[in-house]
Amino acid sequence: MSRPVPADPPRLAPALRAALEAELDDAVALRHALHREPRLSGDEADSRDLVLAALADLGTPELIADTGAMLRLGAPPDPARPAVAVRAELDALPVVERTGLPFSATGDVAHVCGHDVHVAALVAVTRAVARAGPELLTAPLLAVFQPREEKAPSGAADVAGDPRFAAHGAGAMLGVHVQPELPRGTVSVRGGPVNASADEIEIEVHGRGGHGGYPHRTRDPVLALAQIVAGVHHIVSRRVDPMTAGVITLGQLEAGSAPNVVPETATARGTVRALDASRDELLAALREVVESTARAYGCSATLTVVPNEPAVVNDEALARTVARSLGSRRRDDPVDPGNGDAEPAADGLVLDTTFRSCGADDFSHYGEVLPSLMLFVGTAAAGATPGAGPGLHHPEFSPDDAMVGEVARALLAAVTAAGAALVPAEDPLTAAAPHA
Template sequence: MISQLAPLVEAQLPGAVALRHRLHADPRVSGQEEDTAAAVCEAIGLPGEPVAGTGRLLRLGPATGPAVVLRAELDGLPVPEQTGLAYASTSGVMHACGHDAHCAALAAVARAVAEVALPHGVLVLLQPREEAAPTGAGDVVADPAFARHDVRAVIAAHVQPVLPRGVVSAAPGAVNASCDELVIAVRGRGGHAAYPHRCDDPVLALCQTVAALHHLVSRRVDPLDSAVLTVGRLDAGTASNVIPSVARAHGTLRALDAETRRVLLAAVRDVVVHTAASYGCEGTVAAVSNEPVLRNDPGLSGLVAPLLVELGLHADTRFRSCGSDDFAHYGAVAPSVMLFVGVDDGSPGAPGLHDARFAPPDEVVGELAKAYLAGLVAALGTLPE
C-alpha cells in the first residue's frame, strides 16, 4: 500500500504548500478555529462533521467498521510574528508551533487516500485547542461524534527543531511529559517599605520559595529519570515603597513518569508551605493537571519505523522530550503514536517552537506527509482483513 500511496501524496504537495501559506497568513487562536477548519475541509474536498466545538471529523473509505485516526491541530498562538515571510501573519496571532504545516500535510495525505480503495476507514481529525487549557483532545474523546467510530489507532505528526531535517522519531513508550500548571500564593502582612520589621514580607518569602523549588528535581528525582520544574512568572506589589500582603508565582511541572510526578507535586507543596512559614507567611499551591504522559504504543511504533526508512527518511527510536501535548489523551482510546519530524537545518541559534521567528521551510510539509503516511499504513496493517 505504501508504494501505491507515496506517489499520490507527492502529487498533492504543491497544493498542500499553498494551503500551508494560506493557513499561516491567517491563523486563529484556540477556540476560534472555525475558519481554519473550513479551509482544510475545503482543501480535502469534504465538509466534515463538527467535533469538540470548532474541530472537524472527515471519514474516508468504508463508512462503518474499524478506523485509523490521523490528527492535526488547528490553533495558532497569540505571538506577533517576526519571520519576515512573504505570507507572514500580521494579526498578532502566529502558527509558531507548526500546526499550519501539520494541517497542510494531513490534507495532502487525505486527498491521496481518497483516490484508492481502502480496507478500513481513515478518520481525519482536525483538532481544536491544543495550545490552551482546557485542551481539546479530552473533549474530542468524550464527543459522541468521535465515539461513534470504531477507532483502532491514532496517529499524529509534529515538527521538532531538536531533531535534524530528514529524521523522524517513532520512539516507543513515554515520549512527552505530563504537564501540571502551578499557581503559588504567599500571603503575609503588608505595610510600609521603611518598616519591614513590622511586616511579614511575602515577596522575600516567595523569592526564597522559588529558589528552593528549582533544587527539587536535582535532589528528589533519580538522575536517570526526566523531569523539569520552571517558574516563569512572578506577581507582587503595586509600588516600590509598599510591602504587599500577597505575592504569587506561576510555573509548570513536567515529568515522564507518573510516580515522579506524584513525588514532585508533594514536594512542591512541602517547600511552599514550610518556606513561607519560616518567614511568618502562609503558602499555598494550586496545581492544575493539563496533560498526562504521552506514551507511544511500542508495537505500533515498531511497525512505523521501517516504513519511514522505506519512504527515504531516517527513523529515530530514542527521542524524548519534556514538552507536553494533549495527544496523550488518545492513548486511553486506542494504540497511538506521535511522530516527531525534524526541522533543524544546523543553523546556529535557530528558533524553536513557540518562537516568533519559527518558520520551517515548505519542504517540511512533504516530510510530515510521509510521516503521516507511514503511521497510517502501519496502523492499517494491524487491523483484521
C-alpha cells in the same frame, strides 16, 4: 491493541506515493492561507472551513469539538475493520510573528508551533488516499482536524470522549509534530513516554505589609517567595530519581506596587511537567516546599494546581510496527564508509528511536482510549545544531514549505503500517501488502 506486522513491513503503494506528490503544491498553498490568517484556540472555525473547502469533493465531513471536523475515507464502520485515525491541530498562539515570511501573520496571533504544517500535510495525505483509492490501504482513514490543542479545555479530550468519534471504531490514532530539536530529514518513532504531563501552578504567599524602612514590622512575602523560587528548583535535582525526567518552571512573578512598600502578597505562576518521574510525587514535594518555606519567613502560602495534560505515552507495539516500516537506517547507526552517507530511511527520512521531551501535547488523551503514536519530524537545518535556532512558540519559528511534504510522507507511511497491523490475523489481506 495494535497487532505486530509480519517481519517484512508493508510497502507503500506506488500509486499512493505518486498521488501524495501530486497534492503537495496545493497543500503548501493551504499552509500559506492558514498561516496568514491564524486563529486562537476555540476560534478555529475559519481555519476549519479552509480545510473543509480543500476537502469538499471527498465526502461529507462531521463537525466535532465545536470548531473541529473529521472525514472518513474507505469502508463504513465495521468492528472487524478498525480504522486508522490521524490528528492535526487547527489552533495558533497569541504571539506576534517575526519570521518575515511573505505569508506571515500581521496581528497578535501566529502559527509558531507548526500546526499549519501538520494540517496541510494531513490534507495532502487525505486527498492522496482519495485520489489513489482508499482500497490501497488495509484500513479506513479517519482524518481528524482538532481544535484547542494549545489551551484548555482540551480539544483532544473532547474528541476522544465524543461518541461520534468512537462510532468510527478507530484501532489506532496517529499524530505528528515538527521538532527543531531534531535534524532535518529525521523522523522519530519510539514507544513509551515521549512528551511530559503538564500542570499549571500558582503560588500565593501572604505576609504582613508595611514601610520598606521598617522591615522588622513586616513579614515580607517577596523575600519568602524568593526563597520558595530557589527551593522549588532543587526539587527535581534532590527529590527525583536522576534517571527519570521532570521539570518545574516558574515563569511569572508578581508583587508590590511601589519600591518602598512591602506588599501583603507575592505570587508566582508556572508549570510542573513529568515525563517518567511521578507526577503526584512532584506536586506533593512542591506543596511541602512552598508551605514550609513560607512559614519559615513568618508568612503563609497557598498552592493552586490546575491539571492540564497527562503524559503522551506511545503504544509500544504500534511504535515498533511504524518504525519498522519507516526506516532502513537509524540516526545513530554508523555510516558505511563505502556508501557515503549510507542508505536513508523510507521516503528520505532517517529513523530516530531516542527522542523525547518535556514538551506537552493534549494528544495524550487519545492514548487513554486507544493505541496512539506521536511521531516527530526534524526541522533543524543541515549543519546547524539542533535546538540552537528559534524553537517551538518562538516568534521567529516557522518551518519552510518543504516540511509539508516531509511530514506528509512520514504520515502516509505510518498510516500504511498502522493499517496493516490492524488487519485480523485470519484475513487474507495479511498475506499481501497493498500493491507493493
